[in-house]
Amino acid sequence: MSARSLSDWLSYIESQHPSEIELGLERGLSVLEKLNLGRPKAKVITVAGTNGKGSTCTMLSQYLTASGYRVGTYTSPHFLRFNERVAIDGLECSDELLVEAFTVIEQVRGDTPLTYFEFSTLAALWVFDRLELDYWVLEVGLGGRLDSVNMVDTDLAVVTSIALDHIDWLGDSIDGIGREKAGIARPGKPLISGVVNPPQSIADVAQEVGSPLLQKHKDFTFSVAQDSWSWQGLGQQFDGLPIPKLPLENAATVIATLLQLDIAVTSERLTDLFREATLVGRFQQVATSPDVFIDVAHNPEAAIQLKQQLDRLGQPVIAVCGMLKDKDISAVMKTLKDSFQAWYLLDLDVPRGAKASELAGYLPEAHQYQDMRQALADACAEATKQNATVVVFGSFVTVSAYLSLQA
Structure with missing residues (x-):
């Protein structure tokens, strides 16, 4: 097993489950327990949404890294190399570390079938656990409540947007999809909603779980001038920010998210972020x-x-x-x-x-x-x-x- 290359492992894990997608946490949690991955010392930020997850994760990770923190970022899918999914301080994880992760997972999973995404998520969590990281930024693959990323209790949940998509798995109503995506929330931990015209289900889930809810255009908002923009809310205001290359709606949600962390959030660092942050495949x-x-x-x-x-x-x-x-x-x-x-x-x-x-x-x-x-x-x-x-x-x-x- 250990002699396999990364490409060999990827071919192998593709063949280990009959379904490309099978939502549910039971399989992953059973293997996670065998991996002895307890509550991470790092703070966990989990990002769900129909659109905007990737750009939100990118901006959060880049701001934290530029501020001197060590950050692991898990995203999907990848374009050319699987390593794109697992990044450490903005750099792709090595083949060697991913191979080691897959080897350990295979050794402990026994007869528990795992989907490709479950294998991938467990590998990312194992890699992050091995390293001395300050933050884990985790992008939900599909939905939220039953996505394997939700195996890990988050310190800060983010929902970027809600729209009809993946209706075969998430249902055909905005309210139902909102409930699924808000399912990443945890008791006593903030839930940031960047959703424009959010369904009532997001607030309902936050109340049921006991998660403090912060909503765009209610708790924070933004305005755009000709060549700059301003952000207001949560006792803070940032004016004259450069228009980002990535979607402005997500940039506004990122500021609200950063303000929930015990870090310095300054106009200077935000200006650097929005001037520089880019993401493959986003215009x-x-x-x-x-x-x-x-x-x-x-x-x-x-x-x-x-x-x-x-x-x-x-x-x-x-x-x-x-x-x-x-x-x-x-x-x-x-x-x-x-x-x-x-x-x-x-x-x-x-x-x-x-x-x-x-x-x-x-x-x-x-x-x-x-x-x-x-x-x-x-x-x-x-x-x-x-x-x-x-x-x-x-x-x-x-x-x-x-x-x-x-x-």
């Missing part, structure tokens, strides 16, 4: 001549955010788009169809991938392709003629396909 510029941006937007709420970004560009934009068939393709296309002057659609060659022809049902004039390489080449050629920008979006899988071509 990220990756090329010039022509300009190319990549964005993982894959549901209606994210499509609205992407539309706002496109409107700010103020120039023609061409889409390269691939999506998963279980997403709300109709709503995404309806939101964005008039934001692009041309569409280059591609098949996603994964089990849940939609065909370009399925997407083209909403966009009769679109070009259709079987893979990223030719779709991108043709889109860039057209963008060069039209002095336009190319935006590659629709799924983590789509962005990964782009990045793989550049690797």
